[in-house]
Amino acid sequence: MNWADYPSHIEIYPPKEFNFKECLVFLERSDQEILHQVKDESLYKLIPVVESLILCKIGYRDQYIKVDFPIGAPSSEKRKEAAEYIWEWFDLDCKLGEFYQIAGKDNVLRGLVQDYYGLRIMCIPDLFEALVWAIIGQQINLTFAYTLKKRFVEQFGESLRFEADTFWVFPTFEKIASLEVEDLKKLQFSTRKAEYVIHIAKAMTSGELAKELLLQQQDYQQIKASLMAIRGVGAWTADYVMMKCLHQTTAFPIADVGLHHALKNQLGLDRKPTIEEIMDIAVNWEGWQAYATFYLWRSLYD
Secondary structure (H helix, E strand, O other), rough: OEEEEEOEEEEEOOOOOOOHHHHHHOOOOOOOOOOOOOEEEEEEEEEEEEEEEEEEEEEEEOOEEEEEEEEEEEEHHHHHHHHHHHHHHOOOOOOHHHHHHHOOOOOOHHHHHHOOOOOOOOOOOOHHHHHHHHHOOOOOOHHHHHHHHHHHHHHOOOOOEEOOEEEEOOOOOHHHHHOHHHHOOOOOOOOOHHHHHHHHHHHOOOOOOOOHHOOOOOOOHHHHHHHHOOOOOOHHHHHHHHHHOOOOOOOOEEEEOHHHHHHHHHHHOOOOOOOHHHHHHHHHHHOOOOHHHHHHHHOOOO
């Protein structure tokens, strides 16, 4: 992590392949989003750090990310944790130049990497949040998924008010582990989804499931198998979580509807491509399937 600490703010120095505005386009894709706010080209995010909540105002200037603390600067230890969270959130460890070398020779990706140069996968550093968000989104449209997330966060998450706004953090797994299925059904979760979410919360509370344990497994297939052993986690959910939380650039949610739509548009087809056709198209993406997918998703917002 490349950053500098000052008493009132921090500065984060991203790699050269970084475009803050492009990242904001992705973050602004739903007006229902409750976990961050974009105002006047600044991004406001409440970050949970060592049993406290820090409100960050994240902006970009002169090649660096400037993070201010509107409610007052936290301790140097907490500033470091905030910097680490933001570094991971923007996937700044990823060597995007390697992806661009591959993409530059690929018919599908070549134009996309020019159009969205510097876009990084907007990650979900918290494993519980990544799993729950993926499960919420199963077999429903994105608008309703955001509605469910908003209800879930407002019901069980912590918040902090600043001026006229309320900022929220995702509920903790400890809090959700103590719930009954009926508590989530009241928010319009299906019985199945409510069971899955509570089961995951309990597995994380007991220590049987943890991000560190998954990251200790080096092999993509091994991590995927561990995730798919969890009730409610199928292949798509496992790949989504590996892509957004575990930084597995080989993760490939090949059955994703958005990916199919994007490929149909890019290739000028009159139908969505089959899985076999996608596997053929993706031969050149080896090692970077997650970024190829993310850039194709981005093309849907134009």
